[in-house]
Each structure stands twice: as structure tokens, then as C-alpha cells.
Amino acid sequence: MRTMKVLIDGLAFAEGPRWRDGKLFFSDMHAHQVLAVDMAGRREVICEAPGRPSGLGWLPDGRMLVVSMTDRKLMRLDRDGLKMAADLSGLAPFDCNDMVVDARGRAYVGNFGFDLHGNAQPRSTTLVMVAPDGVARIVAEEMMFPNGMVITPDGKTLIAGETFAARLTAFDIGADGSLTNRRVWAELGSSPPDGICLDAENAIWVACPTKSEVIRVKQGGEVAERIKVETDAFACMLGGPDGRTLFVATAPNSNPEQCRATRGGRIETTQVEVPRAGLP
Template sequence: MAADVKVIDADAKFPEGPFVENGVLYYAQYGAGEIDKWDGKQRTVLWHQEGSGANAVQRFGDGFIIAGYDNGTIVLTDASGTTKTVIAQDDEGQKLLGPNDIALDGKGGAYVSLSGPWESGPIVGKIVHVAKDGKTRVLAKDIHYANGLVVSADGQTLYVNESEAGRVIRFKIAADGSLSDRRLYLRLYELGEPAAAYPDGIKLGPDGNLYIGEYSAGRILVVDPSTKKLVKTIDVPSAAAPNLAFSGDGKTIYVTAVDDKSAAPYPGKIYAVTNF
């Protein structure tokens, strides 16, 4: 049985990096440089900065944490969306190159992927950790376009999409949040996807499975984390399905999608998917 797919925002500009809280969907619009919130009836702007390339948002303390892909910043805001702190370099004094996606660590901090250059020659992607006080430290380097990332249900593993390599890698998470034991987890072609399949966002579903969004197709791949086997695919009628978020009851997936990847502002949609 095909899933039910409904458009809830037909005028999104490269929507990305969503999460749901108390029935409200928050998501980035990379093509508009803003963070929006959708309460089930209307969309309002929470935060905007021209040229930021806002790419992901998550709750962070009483406010929010935002990844600014284009201007190389991680922004911490208050509850109203007013900027409080702008992080522009890591603890090694290096500029943040392509802040992309965010995964909360369950302890008040967050992991943030720094992609490195688009269609990279040098493989210089990183994972950084942002503590509650904003302290930012580098935990992993030399990732081939670090993108979506998610913490396992037991808090012991971080999965990271290595987009330009078409694969998912994983790290062990120590008690202090540091990462070790980097390993290959799976390659998308092993799931039956084309060799050029491009993993983007990744989330842990309420069923315990990993849900991987593709920038190379309007498709979500559902993978059993223990067997690494494909459980099913969920398709939306757009060229790309880079990211997703689950409703509080787990019965709806909000899929951020792009219809035209050729030029800014990259028009797309937000889909609500049920009966999946």
C-alpha cells in the first residue's frame, strides 16, 4: 500500500533540517535564509538572516541552535528566535566550513556536521560538538562531505551520512561525548540504490529504524539498524527528499523536498506523509 502524501507547504525554498515539538514543525529554508515554524494551519518566520544559508534547526536549551551553511556559522538564539551567540570557528581556530545538520546528544549539547566544500576535492568534512555553554570542539575530521547525523536510541552510537562517498559511517560515543572507532556502516548501493545515490538527512524513527533522506531522489530509505537491511522505501513526488522529521505520535513524517535543484532559490515543498 502506498503512503498518503499531502503537501503542507507548496512554496518552500530548499527546505531542510526539520524537527517537531509540541505539535509544531520547525524547519530551515536554505534558499530563503530563514527558519520557519508551522503550527498545522500557517507558516511564520522564527529567524531570518540573508545570506546565512540556514540549513538545520533544533531546540537548544530554552532557545534554538541553527546551522548556517553559507556563512559558516552556528547560531544560538533565545526562545523568540533572537540571536544570542554566533559561533564562527572551532576550538582549533579554524573557520566553520559548511555547517549542515544537527543531532542533539541527549545531554543538553549537540553534534553538528561541517560538510566542507560542495563536490569536494579535499576531503575535509568535520563533526563538532557544541556544549550547553556554546563551547565548540572538533571530534572527527576528514569526512567526505559530512551531512545528516543522528544518535542511536541507547546514546552509544553516532551515525553520519558521508554524502560524497554515498555511504553511512558510525562512531562510538564516549561518556564525555567524544567520538571514536570510526567504521563504515553501509553503502547506499548495497540497498539497491544507484551508485550515485546521495544520502542527506538521517533520523531515528519511532519504530527503531533509521530513515535516510536522499538528495539524489525523492525517496526515504528505511533501514533496520541491526541487520543493515532495507525495510522499505517511502517516495514523494519531488526531485529530492533531503531530510525529514517525525510527529510526536510517530504517525506522520514531514519530508523536506526540492523540486528544482538547478538554481537558487531551489523551489520545493514540505510533505506530510502518513500510512507509511
């Protein structure tokens, strides 16, 4: 049994954790902020994001990209603040969500596809790719809430969690960023995926909110490990000095009003044997 330790608490709802430059960057989605925290728990506000931030990534020149959910935009953090990198409202039918950015600066952005918190019926949606010049296009359709995503170390494969299909789906990445050769990487049964991260043995850690756990999944669906958390696990990231710290974003639920009122969100950590790999 692994022991989970609380790195920081008092968050509204943490999402999109990313390890970079000795810190964990993440979105406090329902507090409309992007923050960073070091291994000692010292936090700092990176920027305010009124449109509700989610997925994070970086361009090759080091500028941060931030998904702005409710206005369905991809934002870029310049020296003078957040600027619009791309308007996705014509390509994403509902709120945007998580994202992975490849080594060339191409951002792959998922979206809900329907009003989850308004209790609408789930329906399929799109996965959008934004090139570094801001040109956006749909690269996959009929996705059941594309959520967490990873890119393998060779840059040739993107794997996305489809929350409402309870599976991980893989694509080949073309020279122009196109996604082809769609296939099921792993069926997850009763464990719908949220945020995910990849390790050096090509296994994927998956945050499973409905099960209050993170699981380590091998290609084909074998679950190699389960780690329970006290509330619900919504995202995970490998990082730390040796890449073996598993950061888990947890919260009692994802309801915006309740999250802002209770501030029950946390970043929790545990140590694992296999270090991170690939992106994010």
C-alpha cells in the same frame, strides 16, 4: 504504495525539519528564514538568518540553536534575537550544514568540506562538537560530507550520513561528548544520504535526493521500504501527534538562485507504522 500529501509549498528550500511542541520547525535555507508549521499547514516565521540557516536543535533550557552556513557559525535564538554561540570557521573548512543536539545541549555540526555548488572536487572534512558553553572542537575527521545525524534513545550512539561516501556511519558517544569506535552502520550503494531520522525499531529513514525518494534502512543496509516523491527529497523527520507522520522536505534542486526564483520547495507528509525515536 504510500500517498504523499503536501502540507505547505512555495518554499525556497526546506532543510533540517524537527518536530517539537506540536509543530514542525525547519530552515527555509535559501530564503534565509527559520519557520514552523502545524498539522493544519499554518506557518510562522521564527527568525531571519542572514548566513543561510540549516540544522536546528534546542538547548536543555529551550533556546533554539541554528546552524548559520556561510559564515560557519552556530547561532542561539535568545529573546532579543540570534546570538553567536560558537564560531566554527577555524574548524570547518567550508559551509556548515546539518546538526544534531543531544540531551545535554552538545551540538554536533557537519560541513560540506568543499564548494559543492562551485563544482569543486569532493574532499573529506570534519565533524565539530560545540559544548553548551560554546567551546568547539573536532570530534571526527576524514568524513565525506557529514550530513543528517541521529542519536539513539539511550544517548550512547551517534549515526551520521556521509553523503559522498553513500553510507551511514556510527560512533560511540563518550561522557565528554567525544566520538569513538567508528564503524559503518549501513552501506547505501547508489543512494547517497542527506537528512535522516530514527524510528522505534532502530531503522533509519534516509532522504535520497539523487533518487527522488526516502528509504527506510535497517542496520547492515537492508532497505525495508522506499517512498518516491515528485521532485527530490532532501530531509525527513518523524513527528505528528503520535510520532508516525513522516515529514519530507522536497525541492526540484538545491541551487540557491534557482530555488529562490522558482519557490518549488515543499513539506510533504505520509503516515507510517513505526513512530519516531531518539534525537532529533
